[in-house]
Amino acid sequence: MSKKPLEGLVVLDFTKVYSGPYCTLLFADLGAEVIKIERKNTGDDSRSFRPKPDLVEGSGYFMYMNRNKKSVELDLKDPAALEIIYRLVKNVDIVVENNAPGATEKLGIDYETLKKYNPKLIYGSITGFGQYGPYKNKPAYDIIAQAMGGYMSLTGERGGMPIKLGTSMGDSIAGVHMAFAIMSAIYHRDRTGEGQFIDIAMMDSCFATLENHVVIHTMEGVVPARNGNSNQNASPFNTFKTKDGYVCIAIANDALFAKFCEATEMKELIHDQRFEKNPDRKINEDVLTPIVTAWTSQRTTEEVCDTLDKYKVPVGPIKDIPELVNDPHILAREMMIDHEHPFGGTIRMPGCPIKFSETPIDEFKPSARLGADNDSILKQYGGYSDEELVKLYDAGTLIKR
Amino acid sequence: MSKKPLEGLVVLDFTKVYSGPYCTLLFADLGAEVIKIERKNTGDDSRSFRPKPDLVEGSGYFMYMNRNKKSVELDLKDPAALEIIYRLVKNVDIVVENNAPGATEKLGIDYETLKKYNPKLIYGSITGFGQYGPYKNKPAYDIIAQAMGGYMSLTGERGGMPIKLGTSMGDSIAGVHMAFAIMSAIYHRDRTGEGQFIDIAMMDSCFATLENHVVIHTMEGVVPARNGNSNQNASPFNTFKTKDGYVCIAIANDALFAKFCEATEMKELIHDQRFEKNPDRKINEDVLTPIVTAWTSQRTTEEVCDTLDKYKVPVGPIKDIPELVNDPHILAREMMIDHEHPFGGTIRMPGCPIKFSETPIDEFKPSARLGADNDSILKQYGGYSDEELVKLYDAGTLIKR
Numbered sequence: 001m002s003k004k005p006l007e008g009l010v011v012l013d014f015t016k017v018y019s020g021p022y023c024t025l026l027f028a029d030l031g032a033e034v035i036k037i038e039r040k041n042t043g044d045d046s047r048s049f050r051p052k053p054d055l056v057e058g059s060g061y062f063m064y065m066n067r068n069k070k071s072v073e074l075d076l077k078d079p080a081a082l083e084i085i086y087r088l089v090k091n092v093d094i095v096v097e098n099n100a101p102g103a104t105e106k107l108g109i110d111y112e113t114l115k116k117y118n119p120k121l122i123y124g125s126i127t128g129f130g131q132y133g134p135y136k137n138k139p140a141y142d143i144i145a146q147a148m149g150g151y152m153s154l155t156g157e158r159g160g161m162p163i164k165l166g167t168s169m170g171d172s173i174a175g176v177h178m179a180f181a182i183m184s185a186i187y188h189r190d191r192t193g194e195g196q197f198i199d200i201a202m203m204d205s206c207f208a209t210l211e212n213h214v215v216i217h218t219m220e221g222v223v224p225a226r227n228g229n230s231n232q233n234a235s236p237f238n239t240f241k242t243k244d245g246y247v248c249i250a251i252a253n254d255a256l257f258a259k260f261c262e263a264t265e266m267k268e269l270i271h272d273q274r275f276e277k278n279p280d281r282k283i284n285e286d287v288l289t290p291i292v293t294a295w296t297s298q299r300t301t302e303e304v305c306d307t308l309d310k311y312k313v314p315v316g317p318i319k320d321i322p323e324l325v326n327d328p329h330i331l332a333r334e335m336m337i338d339h340e341h342p343f344g345g346t347i348r349m350p351g352c353p354i355k356f357s358e359t360p361i362d363e364f365k366p367s368a369r370l371g372a373d374n375d376s377i378l379k380q381y382g383g384y385s386d387e388e389l390v391k392l393y394d395a396g397t398l399i400k401r
Numbered sequence: 402m403s404k405k406p407l408e409g410l411v412v413l414d415f416t417k418v419y420s421g422p423y424c425t426l427l428f429a430d431l432g433a434e435v436i437k438i439e440r441k442n443t444g445d446d447s448r449s450f451r452p453k454p455d456l457v458e459g460s461g462y463f464m465y466m467n468r469n470k471k472s473v474e475l476d477l478k479d480p481a482a483l484e485i486i487y488r489l490v491k492n493v494d495i496v497v498e499n500n501a502p503g504a505t506e507k508l509g510i511d512y513e514t515l516k517k518y519n520p521k522l523i524y525g526s527i528t529g530f531g532q533y534g535p536y537k538n539k540p541a542y543d544i545i546a547q548a549m550g551g552y553m554s555l556t557g558e559r560g561g562m563p564i565k566l567g568t569s570m571g572d573s574i575a576g577v578h579m580a581f582a583i584m585s586a587i588y589h590r591d592r593t594g595e596g597q598f599i600d601i602a603m604m605d606s607c608f609a610t611l612e613n614h615v616v617i618h619t620m621e622g623v624v625p626a627r628n629g630n631s632n633q634n635a636s637p638f639n640t641f642k643t644k645d646g647y648v649c650i651a652i653a654n655d656a657l658f659a660k661f662c663e664a665t666e667m668k669e670l671i672h673d674q675r676f677e678k679n680p681d682r683k684i685n686e687d688v689l690t691p692i693v694t695a696w697t698s699q700r701t702t703e704e705v706c707d708t709l710d711k712y713k714v715p716v717g718p719i720k721d722i723p724e725l726v727n728d729p730h731i732l733a734r735e736m737m738i739d740h741e742h743p744f745g746g747t748i749r750m751p752g753c754p755i756k757f758s759e760t761p762i763d764e765f766k767p768s769a770r771l772g773a774d775n776d777s778i779l780k781q782y783g784g785y786s787d788e789e790l791v792k793l794y795d796a797g798t799l800i801k802r
Contacts (some may be wrong), residue, residue: 004588018612030585032506049613050634051620060616089657100568111758133733143630143638152640152649153721154567154628155556161640162647162719164630165566166555172610173570176577181755183584184431188406189610190591190636196759204754208726209573214737215461217722218749219452224722229544229553229565233451237544239553246563248553250542251442309539316545317599318563320554321618321625324608325757332534334603336615344572349617353605354582355531357588358597359510 002220005359008232009186010092010381012037012085013069014109016044016254018142018168019126019202020098023175023182027094028068029352029361035088035377036066036368040075040399043370051257056401057343064349066367067339070379072378073371073399076107080397087110087382089117093189094182098126099135111197112199120195122185124178130201140202145170149206154213156226163226174205235281235288239318240296247296247304250314254278263293263311334362341366405432406760410587411493411782412440414470415510417445419543420527420572420603421499422466424579428495429469430753430762436489436778437467437769441476441800444771457771457802458744465750467768468740473490473779474772474800477508481798486510488783490518494590495583499527501536512598521596523586531602541603546571550607554612557627564627570798575606636682636689637661640719641697641705648697648705651715655679664712665696733761742767774801 004327009032013024021044038044043055044062051060058066074150075222089095095114097104104110111123128140138144140246146152156163178200182198185196207214213224231237234252261269267274269291274284280311281288294342296304301317317323324330325348337351340376352361378384384392392398410433414425422445429435439445444456445463452461458466466532475482478797490496496515499506505511505526512524526532529541539545547553557564583736586597608615614625632638635653652658655678662671672691675685682689691748697705702718709716725731726749738752753762779785785793795797 003593005585008592009588022610026581050611051617051623056600060620064613064616069413078724129730130734133730137732138717139713139715140717141638141653143632143640143649143651145717147640147649148720150720150722150725151568152719156556156564156567157562158779160452161558161629163557163564164640165552165570166557166625166627167552167610167614169566169570169574169610172612173577174576176574176581177754180427180577180581180584181757182579183588184406184755185757185760186588187410187584187591188404188408191409192404194759196757198758200754201734203730204734207731207736208751209423209568209570210722210751210753211568211573212447212452212462213466213568213722214726214751215465215748216452216727219461219745223453224567226567228562231544237542239544239548239565248544248548250544252542261793279642312538312540314540314542314545316539316541316549318548318553319551319745321551321614324551325615325619329530329534329536329604330608333531333602333605335608344620347616350609350611350615353578353601354585355600356582356586356597357599358595364612 003359004361005356006030006032009033009094011035011094011096012088012092014095014097014099016098017046018065018174019171021046022172023126023178024069024096025065025067026176026179029364030354032347034069035092035270035373036069036071037085038071038370040072040073043073047370052344054343060347061346063341063344063347063367067171067246068365069368070373070377071368071371072374074397078397080392080395082108084378084382086117088377089114089121091381092118093122093186095121095123096178096182099140100352101127101131114275115195120193122182122189122195122198124198124200126174126200128177128202130204131199142168142170142202145202145206149203150210150213153207154210154224154226157228158226160226170202170206173209174200174202177205202209205206233282234278235285238289238293242296242299242301243303244300246318247301248316249292249308250317252278254312257281259311260308260313263307265314266295275325276304336337337364339364339366370401371399404756404760405762407431407433408509410434410495412436412495412497413489415496415498415500417499418447419466419569420576421497422447423573424576425497426468427580430765431556431755435470436493436774436782437470437472438486439472439474441474444474446661448771453745455744456712459476459768461745461748464745464768469766470769471774471778472769473636473775475798477510479798481793481796483509485783488517489513489778490522492782493519494523496522496524497579497583502528502532510557516596519596521590521594523583523590523596523599524602525583525593525599527575527579527601527603529603530674531605532600543569543603544570546603546607550604551611551614552607555611555625555627558629559627561627562690571603574610575601575603595621634683635679636686636743637693639690641694643697643700643702643705647719648702649717649719650693650709653679657714658682660712660756661714662764664709664714667696680777681744716745740767742763770802772800772802
């Protein structure tokens with residue numbers, strides 16, 4: 001077992017489904033101890049999602065998002081369960097949750113309550129709209145964050161309907177921002193002894209990643225609009241039809257355009273006044289696009305890529321999931337891992353996208369059965385004795401599965 | 402001036418345009434000293450992007466992405482400039498760069514070279530495809546990463562063409578992963594004294610944020626496809642036409658559907674066998690969608706939102722940029738900030754999406770003129786004397802603007 005960068009950090013994890021679990025997955029993969037507190041008899045909702053839903057063992061969704069984590073099963077409305085949390089929280093560094101605002105107060109696991117037990121605690125809350133502001137009580141799913149945070153207004157074909165990213169980007173972008181925010185707060189705690197609360201909203205995280213679309217509006221008055229896959233400033237920089245699908249070509253400067261013209265044996269275009277400089281090409285895009293398409297559409301995507309790759313022109317196919325899970329680059333970069341899961345057999349899932357030279361992320365333990373770690377976690381972090389555990393099982397606060 | 406979480410950390414920043422600058426923007430906003438090394442006479446390419454390109458003062462794009470950072474202008478092919486880097490690097494914690502693989506070796510600012518001057522250095526490289534693997538030398542722009550990392554295959558209308566997210570998500574998702582990775586490496590360094598190299602690829606970062614689409618394929622054999630804005634598992638959970646545009650409604654469970662039926666005065670649907678449970682609604686989506694659309698299309702987006710908001714049904718309009726920059730929630734959460742820029746006047750731009758209780762991010766210094774901090778940075782972090790600076794100006798290694 002190699003050393004991991006976050007060894008020694010302990011996370012008490014009240015999150016479910018995606019934004020929070022993706023955040024704590026990063027911690028778990030990097031070697032932190034992540035203790036997932038799951039609702040009694042229900043667990044993380046994603047245990048029951050596709051693929052292969054299973055409440056106790058967990059679905060494929062759960063197995064992927066919760067590898068390397070521990071599971072403790074508790075009904076927080078049971079005062080004895082809440083007492084367990086209060087004993088555990090004294091010995092953890094971090095709490096993460098993604099319940100609706102107000103839910104943690106009702107349960108008694110909000111920051112103000114938990115910091116009494118651990119003043120150095122770092123407590124991160126991910127919600128759709130954050131802990132303050134007029135929309136704070138609005139319920140949110142990813143699609144609502146993508147709609148209200150700006151992504152959808154910019155995504156889709158020109159004149160077409162607004163489209164969301166096919167994957168839940170509002171969740172994941174908030175989760176990764178939270179992971180960074182927590183480690184920044186740990187850095188501050190290490191130097192000052194001060195704990196704190198961190199509020200991250202999915203809507204804010206979307207809005208903060210609109211690149212220059214906001215300043216283009218505030219400084220130029222332009223209203224950014226959906227424009228398919230074309231680029232605001234460069235051409236040819238778009239998706240083009242091929243014999244068997246589509247290909248992306250991204251030519252952002254004149255040197256690349258010259259290479260493109262060489263590769264495609266259309267050298268006469270290099271000194272065509274309409275296409276000489278990038279702004280010329282953008283102005284004359286309606287003339288240039290059909291010329292490029294005439295070339296791409298007579299070739300397969302692979303042929304287009306092979307030809308342009310030789311000339312170092314930025315080009316790429318649109319890879320679908322079946323291609324990706326066997327893609328030589330994805331495999332070479334350990335971005336597909338597999339492990340034996342005691343329940344599910346061999347599970348193939350994405351690896352960790354962070355590649356460290358000295359603390360490689362090369363160990364992926366299977367996700368836990370619901371409540372599998374009740375005893376060991378209560379002993380190690382709550383100081384519970386065997387006798388106390390027996391009483392908790394007798395009282396039904398803990399259950400065996 | 403309030404305290405900031407990353408005060409004391411020093412970042413030497415060789416990044417340009419978006420993935421790297423967004424990463425170091427997070428560091429700069431959180432109080433780290435970010436020293437941007439910019440190419441002599443050119444600077445970060447984004448100085449010349451829209452809105453309002455200006456090489457020396459910086460465009461609106463540059464002003465936003467590089468607020469709170471310092472600027473040092475150097476030609477790294479000049480041995481005297483490289484010597485400056487080697488003196489600075491002894492006194493920084495972090496280097497971040499997003500050049501093509503191999504470029505830093507050619508310049509002499511690669512990890513192996515720089516760590517000789519500072520063995521505890523954390524060095525992060527963001528590239529399209531990473532430092533190893535068969536595609537490592539392929540040039541990449543955001544669109545290529547979105548195409549090859551899986552986003553585009555999942556985004557777009559059913560049966561329609563693959564669409565990229567309208568903003569450069571392949572860049573920003575890689576940048577935020579890098580920010581987390583660096584702080585994790587800092588945590589490890591603080592405990593072990595060990596520095597290291599971090600390799601993050603845009604393609605990997607996209608692939609790692611495909612939620613459950615990969616495991617659905619590996620475990621069920623399903624080929625995930627574009628499906629507009631509809632949800633894989635729930636209905637009604639989609640975009641619906643209104644009198645004046647579109648609205649998103651997200652009903653993921655039976656209790657929310659009952660509330661929706663109450664809100665819309667269609668209570669008879671609650672016990673309609675075709676719509677009773679979520680799987681029923683998904684199976685009968687082709688019947689349910691027109692019923693929902695019949696209701697939404699007779700109302701404005703605002704009316705639909707007001708009605709459903711009262712019943713706590715997840716709903717949201719698709720906000721465009723002009724709406725967002727004046728949105729009451731965005732404003733209440735300080736997600737639009739403005740500051741006086743010595744060159745650009747009052748600049749309005751997005752704020753920081755991380756809200757800390759004890760170390761609030763409430764100070765945003767204007768971006769720097771090209772090379773504005775040459776003298777102060779060389780003195781403070783390189784130990785240069787006034788006499789040495791004079792010589793560097795006389796030799797043309799440093800220039801006055």
